[in-house]
Amino acid sequence: MRLLLNDAVPGAAAPGRELDPAALERLYAYPDRPWLRANMVSTLDGAAAGSDGRTGTINTPADLVVFTLLRDLADVILVGAGTARAEGYRHADTRTGDRAARALAEGRAAQPELAVVSGTGRIPPLLERESHSGGGVFLVTRAAAGPEALDRARRVLGADRVLVCGEHTVDLAAAVAALAGRGLPRILCEGGPRLLADVAAAGLLDELCLTLVPLLSGGLEQRIAAGAVADRPLVPGVVIESEGTLLQRWLRPGD
Numbered sequence: 001m002r003l004l005l006n007d008a009v010p011g012a013a014a015p016g017r018e019l020d021p022a023a024l025e026r027l028y029a030y031p032d033r034p035w036l037r038a039n040m041v042s043t044l045d046g047a048a049a050g051s052d053g054r055t056g057t058i059n060t061p062a063d064l065v066v067f068t069l070l071r072d073l074a075d076v077i078l079v080g081a082g083t084a085r086a087e088g089y090r091h092a093d094t095r096t097g098d099r100a101a102r103a104l105a106e107g108r109a110a111q112p113e114l115a116v117v118s119g120t121g122r123i124p125p126l127l128e129r130e131s132h133s134g135g136g137v138f139l140v141t142r143a144a145a146g147p148e149a150l151d152r153a154r155r156v157l158g159a160d161r162v163l164v165c166g167e168h169t170v171d172l173a174a175a176v177a178a179l180a181g182r183g184l185p186r187i188l189c190e191g192g193p194r195l196l197a198d199v200a201a202a203g204l205l206d207e208l209c210l211t212l213v214p215l216l217s218g219g220l221e222q223r224i225a226a227g228a229v230a231d232r233p234l235v236p237g238v239v240i241e242s243e244g245t246l247l248q249r250w251l252r253p254g255d
């Protein structure tokens with residue numbers, strides 16, 4: 001991995017350098033305050049998934065390295081229920097032995113939590129199962145999901161893991177505050193496109209980590225943000241190249 005630009009983390013590594021894992025981690029360190037980072041992958045022509053509707057067919061080894069690192073660094077992964085269903089999300093268990101031990105030593109959980117956003121209050125099927133080694137699951141929903149869905153979610157996940165944020169729409173600012181209030185200030189949003197657009201439109205996006213893969217895919221797949229109009233300017237903070245894949249951190253101007 002070769003660092004092309006670093007305007008974000010002075011002193012972490014100099015452009016032109018090959019990056020070792022420690023330098024890569026310094027470049028992606030969370031700031032010391034509540035922070036919402038999104039991580040998305042796109043083809044050169046803007047597709048957010050392959051023709052099978054999943055990201056596994058467009059991502060690259062370098063993308064996987066950063067995807068795993070960002071999960072390791074986060075307290076909680078915020079994901080739309082549509083993505084959790086399409087991608088078959090399970091309880092997060094990507095922290096390896098060393099990293100899990102380090103997280104525990106820092107007073108954090110061994111694995112990051114997962115917070116699934118669903119307006120209908122439906123838990124994606126694979127997240128209904130118990131997991132002994134993976135992180136926990138929160139459901140972020142709204143009162144209009146209705147008593148039946150909410151009661152069921154509380155039975156499956158536990159009452160304290162169902163966050164009812166807003167009446168008619170999911171109030172994402174309230175959700176972010178609720179997660180931070182539970183000791184989970186480092187948030188990693190893994191999409192999908194609707195959730196990313198909503199997060200950005202609500203002014204909650206501190207950072208976009210964007211992987212651009214060296215592939216022109218055609219087809220009719222969505223872009224990485226779709227739905228709500230967001231119009232948020234971002235500036236490049238870090239750019240890394242690895243075998244044609246560009247790994248980028250985009251930040252709010254001034255951050």
Ligand SMILES: NC(=O)c1ccc[n+]([C@@H]2O[C@H](COP(=O)([O-])OP(=O)(O)OC[C@H]3O[C@@H](n4cnc5c(N)ncnc54)[C@H](OP(=O)(O)O)[C@@H]3O)[C@@H](O)[C@H]2O)c1
Pocket residue numbers: 039040041042047048049053054055079080081082083084086087117118119120121122169170172190191192193194195196198222224
């Ligand atoms: N390129 C990438 O990095 C990337 C990342 C993630 C996903 N994807 C791809 O994106 C596709 C899925 O797209 P999508 O738009 O369906 O994703 P999504 O945003 O994950 O899912 C939309 C669904 O999630 C819930 N949801 C999301 N935001 C919500 C909000 N603000 N309020 C209430 N509910 C909300 C709703 O679930 P309910 O129906 O339960 O109410 C909604 O129907 C898949 O092909 C996936 O592979 C790509």
